[in-house]
Amino acid sequence: MSWIYLFLAGCMEIVGVITMKKYSLSGRKIFLLAILLQFMLSFTLLSLAMQEIAMATAYAICTGIGAGGGVLVGIVFYKESKNAKKLLFIALIIVSVIGLKAMS
Incomplete structure (x- = not known):
């Protein structure tokens, strides 16, 4: 069950970052409450x-x-930039996460 909690925690970070982007684009204060709840x-x-x-x-x-x-x-x-170096380093992060899981 701990690995499920961990995966969900990471997913909530992604949702929190998406909400931050929405706040930065709109300036609506309700997104601040959502960010707080998501990271909590x-x-x-x-x-x-x-x-x-x-x-x-x-x-x-x-x-x-x-x-x-x-x-x-x-x-x-x-539509943020995507270049070969950026994609390579994201792939390294993903491979590292998989490696940490495999070693645990």
Whole structure:
């Protein structure tokens, strides 16, 4: 169950980053409340995952999911730049997350 919590925590980071982008584009204050709630849920899920998964591994995987997912969402939905180097480094993050999971 801890790995599910960890995956969900990373996904909530992605949702939080998407909401930050929406706030930066619109300036609507309701998005600030949503950001707060999303990151609270992310950290709660992360803390649940850390009951069975080592802190360093859990945090690295959670932030890797959030960072990689955030970049992919930016490229796909917000037409942010995509070049070979950027995609290579995102692939390295994803491979590293998979490697940490495999080693745990």
